[in-house]
Amino acid sequence: MKKWVVLLASVLLVVTGAVGCSSDAGQKSQEDSSSGSATVSISFWTLNTGWAWLQSAVEDFEKANPDIDVELTQYEVDPFKENLKVAASSKTLPDMWFTWGGTLGSFYPENGMTMDLTQVAKDHKWSERYNQTAIDMSTYDGEISGIPLHLNVLGMWYPKELYQKLNLQAPSTFAEFESQLQTLKDNGVTPLAFGSKGGWHTMRLTEQLLEHFAGPELHDKLNNLEASWNDPAVVKTFEKIKEYTDKGYFPRGYSSLDPSEAEMLFYQQSGAIINEGTWFDGNITENGFDPAQFDVFKFPTEQTPARASVFVEMLQLNGSSDPAKQEAALKLGEYLTSVEVVNKFIDDYGSPATLGFTVSDKTPHVQPLIDSAKDGGFLITDQALPQEVVQKLFEAQDKVALNEWTPQQAAENMENAVSAYKSKQK
Template sequence: MRLSPSRIAAAAACVLLTACTGQTIKPTQGKSDAPAGKATSIRWLIEEPEDAAALKALKEHVATFEKQSGIKVETTTLPFDTMRTVLQTQLRSGQGPDVFNWGSGPSFGGALIEAGLVADISDAYKKYGWKIYDFAKERVTVNGKVYGIPGEMETIGLFYNKAVFTKLGIQEPKSLDDLRAAADKVRASGMVPLAVGDKEGWEGGHLLSMALSSDIGSEGVESMFRGEKSWSSPEVVSAFGLWKDFNDKGLLPKSPTSVDYDTSTSLYFSGKAAMIPTGSWLVGEIDDNAKFESGYIPFPAPGGPGIFTGGLGSGPFVSATTKKKDAALQFLNFLASEDHGRWTVENLHTIPAQPIKTEGLKVSKLFAQVLQDTAKFSEGGDFGHNIDVMVSDAVNKAMYDGMQGVMTGQRTPEAAAAAMEKAAKK
């Protein structure tokens, strides 16, 4: 389902770190006080969607599983900020959900796995034959055991208003210089060039990720994850400096650290801003709210068109303490099915981390393009990394604070990059 990374990208340490209680728990391996397969109900916890209609449609879709299986699914939701606070506590208490959706990366689901809060479902992969892309499956694999189903595939790039570009005589940017020139033309016309908000902090992580990935490629970013290259390197300083420069030149909304994500998207939907750097999860809202045709491209690089930043959203995991593991796995089999994948594409505008047949799918022209672009991810094309799902909470905090400090002029790009490196060494 479309669980915006705008909510996934800001997880706090209490959810992610064993240090919240100082201990781990031992999985129950699905031991139940009821006969295997006889559980009549399970609880599924997901982040509260921004669109109430999407939740209603999802529940109606899940009802098909309930009818076929005889298993009742109690779908519960929490706002992200609440979920990140209470999820680990619920899982440790044994009173948590049987199945829950959470980020697929090592800093999200991976941390809960290390804390012993997630059930090993390796046998279920063999039993049901789930056809998950290998690169995605790796994100939920720890020490050779598989613990979840990866969430939807996503890209981060640059949406632009085609009508505005045509009116102003702007060609699709093929380099960073092209983007600067386009933004200057837009600003001269009286519009906001780039609808950027960084009030909530996580947005800055995406801004840094897309600029850095396009500049040095996936391997360059991975070298920083591995500690082979410093976060205080000139490339990171340059990526921070790029957004400082854009802000100083009036290419962003006034005081972007006071602009939240919803306000930035509204600027784009309303036609007041010509471009918005964000993720493919926004396609559905663009289709519903914008009265103009949009293009979608990678964030440009200094010497060329750049690459999309790619990643995975939240996906389902099974609690290590559930007493209804068999029923939970039957539900995961439903969520991993191609039929469910096709349904999510058409109804929730998300892209499953598995092969699906696209013939006959009813999607917009923009989403069809995103599907094609994302397919390249699974075929081995170069995609950058969304930094915040791959690093520690301490590095994320340094990154979020650093971008906000750069935007407000309270911190230099050099200081922001140095703070990330210092956090990485802790």
């Protein structure tokens, strides 16, 4: 009987050819009584939200591959990150795991923990199967280190009924956006349903403000640590965070509010706007609501190009696993990301990195969000910056909100964090 721990996961491409599996001395295996072949057991770690399709997909895979046993473990987002760190330090990483791109995913190849998939990508013609941007975002120092899973685009979501009640429409300029925030507040609605526990939820607004005030060129230089963070555009960004906090645009005590709690305010329409991505139709459905009751707009800025926040999610393979386990994990990863699997579970899937998938009527906002990035995108901040600098940004957001740092001090502390990081790289 297959062993299940909990679940999360990924979907994307079609498997080409059978992959042989063999038993090894440290490998958990058992004889299949009908075929006499050894069973390869692989461990797979994922998140626990937005993946209702995964168990069925893995069961299908196991039926088609009786010589492979998949053990799934699921976590909430922040515990997942922490457990991966612990596993990496103790050299107990699973055979395959979900992760994000940028500096979150780069940690593992940079430290020699992942299987190099560059040749696999050539042999299996990944360029014909996955969005090239997703492949590029899964590549570090010329080495493809993950199977592309999702290509995500973020936007500003709002309840249609609430906007109609207040005679509001999606704003097309930054001035209109700020005017709406005040209108919502005047009508007893918390304008921004954001929770800053963990930092990343409010970060999504911070990065949009920075894109607006700094412009694309400077924003990229800041993320690449090629410009000083003690810059007027950074100060202006933190000033807006403080202004929005002081005006009550965020929920009370939002610095310690869990994003999932803030999401509930959004569904109850006591909170108006939430910054989420192409996966959010699934979240809405899972919480018992109809995605058609909501809509999304691109963060309004007069910058040219008007870029969206984007990021990739992928599946990485353990570079230290037995070859048989690596082959089995690769086979699973490519199966879960095949267009056939994506289309079968598209109602729950989100925003595939796979090419040629069919958009579901149950996820009506995926295509508009993808289209919103047609003029370009910037890599989401917690994947663009080194993680120790990301943590300083999270701290700066909170301290500005709590009046412990001025916006100027926040910018200075960001620059100090960048300098400290750079000095360690010499």
